Amino acid sequence: MPADLAVIGLGPYGLPLAQTAVAAGIPTIGYATGPEAGSLSPAELRRMHAAGFRPATDPAQLGRVRTAVICAPTPRGADGGVDLGQVEAAARTLAERLRPHTTVILESPVLPGTTEKFLRPLLEEGSGLRAGRDFHLAYSPSRVDPGNRDHTPAGTPRVIGGLTPACTESAAAFYGRLTDKVVRARGLREAEAVQLLETNYRHVNIALVNEMAVLCNELGVDLWDVIRCAETKPFGFQAFRPGPGVGGHGVPQDLTGHASRTLRMVELAQQVNHRMPRYVVQRAATLLNEHGKSARGARVLLLGVTYKADLADLQGTPAREIAVRLMELGASVSYHDPYVPSWSVLDRPVPRADSLYEAAADADLTILLQQHRTYDLQGLSVKAQLLLDTRGATPTGAAHRL
Secondary structure, eight states, rough: OOOSSSOOOOOOTTHHHHHHHTTTTTEEEEESSSOOOOSOOOOHHHHHHHHOOOEEESSSGGGSSSSEEEEOOOOOTSSSSOHHHHHHHHHHHHTTTTTTTTTTEOOOOOOTHHIIIIIIIHHHHSSSBBBTBBEEEEOOOOOOOOOOSOGGGGOOOEEESSSSSHHHHHHHHHHHTTOOOOOSSHHHHHHHHHHHHHHHHHHHHHHHHHHHHHHHHHOOHHHHHHHHHHTOSSSSSSOOOOOOOOOOSSOOOOOOTSSSSHHHHHHHHHHHHHHHHHHHHHHHHHHHTTTTTTTTTEEEEEEESSSSSSSOOOOTHHHHHHHHHHHHOOOOEEEEEOOSSSEETTTOOOOBBBSHHHHHHHHHHHEEOOTTTTTOOOHHHHOOOEEEEEOSSSSSTEEEEE
C-alpha cells in the first residue's frame, strides 16, 4: 500500500505523530534526519510497525505522499539561538522530490517567521514549485507530552496556520483525521507564536515555583503544603511543582538576535532554572554537614536520572550537572534508574546500583531526582540513611524536601 503521509524526523516530535497517524489508519513512512532519540518504548515501536509504519531509507519515497510533515529537532545552537540545521537538511531532501498538490507542514519548534522566510524559499528553490499555488504550506506546533496518559495526541486539539487560507484548510483536513478538534490560526506566524507562548509559559512558571522553593526553605515554610492549598483555587492559578532543573526537548526561546527586543521574563526564567542543579548540590552538602559528614568522600546515590518520569530519555536532564558538581566536591556518585541501563558523565561511567534498597542503605545520601512509578518511596524512606526529595514525592516527614 502506498504511503499517504511522510514524517520527516523521527525524534521526540516525529515518532509520536507517526504513532498517532498509523493508529488512525493512515499509511505512514518515516524518514530520519539524523541520529534521533524518541520517547517511545520498544513495545510501542513494534505495534507501530505491525500497524503499517515503514521506515524510509530512499528519499525518493518522500515524493509519493500527499502530506509531508517536518518534525526535525531544533536544539539550542552555540550562539543560544535555535539551530535549524536539521530542518534545512529535511527541507532540501524533500524539495528535490516535492510534487504538486502536496501539503507540507512544519511541526519543529521555531521562531515566528521561520516557515515563510526560511522553509518556504528552500522548498521553492529546490522544487521549482510555488508555495500557496503549486503546493500547500502550513505550520502546526507540536503538542507532545511524552508519557502523559491523560492527554494523548488524538485527544489534544491541534493549531494550524497556513500560508494561504487554502493551505490552512488542507492542513486542517489532514489533522482532522488525527484529532477531534482543529483550531485555525490567522496564519503562519500566529501558529508559530503559539508554540513560542506555550513553551515559554512552562519554563516561566517552573522558574517561579523553583524560586519559591528556595525562598520557602530559607523561611522554614513547607512549599509542598503551600502548593497543595493553592491548587484548590478554581480560577487564576495552575499548580507547577519545583524540581532539580528543567530538561527535555522544549527549549525556551527568548528571541535573542531575532527581534528588536527580547522576552526578559524568559531570560530570567532560564537563569533561575539553570541554577537549580547547583542549588540541589548545595542542599545536599548542607544536609551531609548537618549529619556530621563531608561531601568529600560521601557516597551519594542518585535516583532517576532521566529528564521525565517513566521515560528513558536523558535529553537535557539536570541529573548530569548534579552528578558533575557532586564529583567536583569529592563525592562518590552512583545511580539507580530502571530505564537507564548505563550512564556516563564526563566520559566516565557512573556505577549503577542493582539493588535499590541495598544501595540506599549503603549511601550516605540518597537524592530522588525523578519520581518513577516503580519506586516504593515509603519503603525507600525507611531504608535510606538520609534522603533528599527534589520532587515532593515522599510522605510528609519521611525525607528532606527541596
